[in-house]
Amino acid sequence: MAGAYIRGVGLSCALGEDAESCVSAMQRMQVRAVRLRLDEFDEPLQMPYYRIPDRSELFDAGRFERLLPPVAHAAVVQAGLTPEEIHRLPMFIGSSCFSIGLSESRYASALVQQPETAIPMPLCGYQDIAVILQRTLGCKGDTYTYNTACTSSANALLAALRMIELGWYRHALVVGAELANRTTLAGFSGLQVVAETLQPFDAARKGLLMGEGIGAVVLSAETDSANRLRVIGGASNCDTWSVTTANTDGNSVAKVLNQALHQIRVQPQQVRGIKAHGTATPAGDTAEALGLRQVFPSLPPVSVLKPYLGHTLGACCVNELILYAGALLYGFLPATPGFETPDPALGVQPITTPEPAPDGHYLLNHFGFGGNNTVLALEKIAP
Amino acid sequence: MIKLVSASHYLQPVYDHAALTSLETALRGLCREPFRRIDRFIQLALLGSANCASGRKLRPDCGIYLGSGLGPIGNNVVTQEQLIRDLEIPKPFNFINTLGSSAGFYVARNLGLQGQNFFISRRGASLQAVLNAAMADMLLGFATQALVGVVEEVALPLDAHRLRQHLSQDILLAEGSHWLLLQSGASDSRSLDLKRFAEFAALEGFLKSAWRTGDRLCCTRSMETHAAKTMQQGFDAGALSGPTSAFHDSLEAAWLAAFAVSREPGTLFLVDGHPERGWSLFYLGA
Structure with a gap:
């Protein structure tokens, strides 16, 4: 079992603008959603939203370039990489929005100023995150940009891990980025899956709440004795039952969980905790819960982190990994705000108060549109 | 040893003031169910992947690796027009299809695959x-079979499509769907190898030792001009003729797929890299 060590992290989300304060806020069970209103439609859209608490206007076109670099920089600094290592650092990026917000702003401005020449999608943004980070960090390494909906940064991280294991790279920067944009907010509203409150695995759950977050992780083949967290593997598969959700019989979720356990050579009873995907949509939680119960005759403590930062979509893996890993280092398993009433059809009850986090193996679940299911495995190493 | 089992190659120039070529008739014979609510990017992916897999029963865990520089640009244009110009909530299928992974979903469903399914982009x-x-x-053994495809779509009108890519207005554009089916240990097939080099001299040295008359060399667009010229001067200049004069963001895929489909003898070397990040060499051998 090779794996890669988590050597540096950076995070900006609704909980705060650095990783340490975010984990502390989560330990205090801080939940801070704001009320969002989009007036431009016939019927204004309103919803709770977990925004990064910077002071700028939510759809400010400069926000994308302003918020990304400090997060990645924090991860690289904490990793203690040499200038030469930073220079050759490859980037693995996962996002479902990229620079779409900036593209929307430019198109909207052009429609006002020069409507006859305005072109929609003025930016083809898949590469924009990599370009900004290469410029600001001075990295020249290979870039891989993943767009597999809500598993984007999970799959980016899995690829980074595997290429490190092959010896192609010694270190890798993995970035998840989701910032507020009208396409995502209106798109999910159109799907009618947005709720007023977030209640993962609860009998009364009605849907998801969105949020924004930028997370960055430096994975490394090398470590020092102080480093106690290692990503040890994972698995990914595709369920073609529906383009928007895994099969509600739980079979494809169970399959990817079993693949991950098989790959890391760990039995279900050895798993110390699970970070569930837990979108709180009726179908999504059903698929995840039934899959978990197929694999785990007795479930280890389950935590859902979306009540703290919202569903950060393509960035959710890296953002939630940083929070969960931080909690493990602090010695606690995160509680799940919003869960109150168990759903007997699910049989999964997330923990509602923090519990001790022993050394050992942990699983992190991610599921996304396009049938993508990805599970990552993390090890907290004994000192 | 990774072998190339089959390949497919679709490259269609798009001329000014002409409509895009309809793909529906071709897809009718290639899809096992009539997919609704799919866009042109998905159609292109279905066309290429189904042709590549034609007549073969793929392993259920065959991985799908779909690449694109621009992704589903036509659908994204429609969605942004609905949202920003018309102030309408995007239609659900338009919104869902803005994600690159939707195309992989339909490819997997059409071919009965349940393995890994990734959409990955790197401009150029x-x-x-x-x-x-x-x-x-x-x-690493996570897949014994892989369907690797690159799809590039053109969104009309062409002048806007050129502008958003910062291309001059006289460039001929093309759509493409280029696919390779790779398999570990298959016999009687071309082998696909990858070597990585920290230094340009090491790459050049390896190429000199491996080069045989009739081999082909392709330097990627993202390569530094000086390095590309050095490579071209060192090897048979005739090897640089590509399959088209038309442009899309992933033309190297057209080169590789066209070579694979042609069954021409020799080896195609595909070079990519930069002095500051190192070099990679893919080569599709005899």
Whole structure:
């Protein structure tokens, strides 16, 4: 079992603008959603939203370039990489929005100023995150940009891990980025899956709440004795039952969980905790819960982190990994705000108060549109 | 050893003031169910992948590695027009299809696949990104079979499509769907290998030792001009003729797929890299 060590992290989300304060806020069970209103439609859209608490206007076109670099920089600094290592650092990026917000702003401005020449999608943004980070960090390494909906940064991280294991790279920067944009907010509203409150695995759950977050992780083949967290593997598969959700019989979720356990050579009873995907949509939680119960005759403590930062979509893996890993280092398993009433059809009850986090193996679940299911495995190493 | 089992190659120039070629008739014979609510990017992916897999029963865990520089740009244009110009909530299927992974979903469903399914982009070098990812998984045993494709769509009107890519207005544009089916240990097939070099001299040295008359060389667009010229001067200049004069963001994929489909003798070397990040060499051998 090779794996890669988590050597540096950076995070900006609704909980705060650095990783340490975010984990502390989560330990205090801080939940801070704001009320969002989009007036431009016939019927204004309103919803709770977990925004990064910077002071700028939510759809400010400069926000994308302003918020990304400090997060990645924090991860690289904490990793203690040499200038030469930073220079050759490859980037693995996962996002479902990229620079779409900036593209929307430019198109909207052009429609006002020069409507006859305005072109929609003025930016083809898949590469924009990599370009900004290469410029600001001075990295020249290979870039891989993943767009597999809500598993984007999970799959980016899995690829980074595997290429490190092959010896192609010694270190890798993995970035998840989701910032507020009208396409995502209106798109999910159109799907009618947005709720007023977030209640993962609860009998009364009605849907998801969105949020924004930028997370960055430096994975490394090398470590020092102080480093106690290692990503040890994972698995990914595709369920073609529906383009928007895994099969509600739980079979494809169970399959990817079993693949991950098989790959890391760990039995279900050895798993110390699970970070569930837990979108709180009726179908999504059903698929995840039934899959978990197929694999785990007795479930280890389950935590859902979306009540703290919202569903950060393509960035959710890296953002939630940083929070969960931080909690493990602090010695606690995160509680799940919003869960109150168990759903007997699910049989999964997330923990509602923090519990001790022993050394050992942990699983992190991610599921996304396009049938993508990805599970990552993390090890907290004994000192 | 990773082998190329089959390949497909679709490259269609798009001329000014002409409509895009309809794909519906071709897809009717290739899709096992009539997919509704799919866009042109998905159609292109279905066309290429189904042709590549034609007549073969793929392993259920065959991985899908779909690359693209621009992704589903036509659908994204429609969605942004609905949202920003018309102030309407995007239609659900338009919104869902803005994600690159939707195309992989339909490819998997059409071919009955349940393995890994990734959409990966790297501007000007999406082929290299997906090949790296697929080969890493195959070398580590996470996939024994991989369907690797690169799809580039054109969104009309062409002048806008050129503007958003910062291309001059006289460039001929093309759509493409280029696919390779790779398999570990298949016999009687061309082998696909990857070597990585920290220094340009080492890459050049390897190429000199491996080069045979009739081999082909392709330097990616993202390569530094000086390095590309050095490579071209050192090897048979005739090897540089590509399959088209038309442009899309992943033309290297067209080169590779066209060579694979042609069954021409020799080896195609595909070079990518930069002095500051190192060099990679994919080569599709005899």
